[in-house]
Amino acid sequence: MVKNIVMYLVVVNLLAFACFGIDKQKAKMHQWRISEKALLGIAICGGSLGAICGMRIFHHKTKHPKFSVGLPVILLIQAVAAIIAYTMFGL
Secondary structure (H helix, E strand, O other), rough: HHHHHHHHHHHHHHHHHHHHHHHHHHHHOOOOOOHHHHHHHHHHHHHHHHHHHHHHHHHHOOOHHHHHHHHHHHHHHHHHHHHHHHHOOOO
């Protein structure tokens, strides 16, 4: 079970990271963009660390408080939830 959770988190974080890079490229080329709702949704689904790394590396959405503050808050909530799950259920 733990292996499945780790695999899921790796995949969703890589996806979040890639989405920030793709959206940045599309923004530069004035093309169709990935919605902010989708970017935040991927972070909420466990990809917050990948989203933060993508935001920092690609310098994308760094001036938007929804992302510059919101993503670290999501990560903090997920970390607390993981600690609680580990202590209560041994996951």
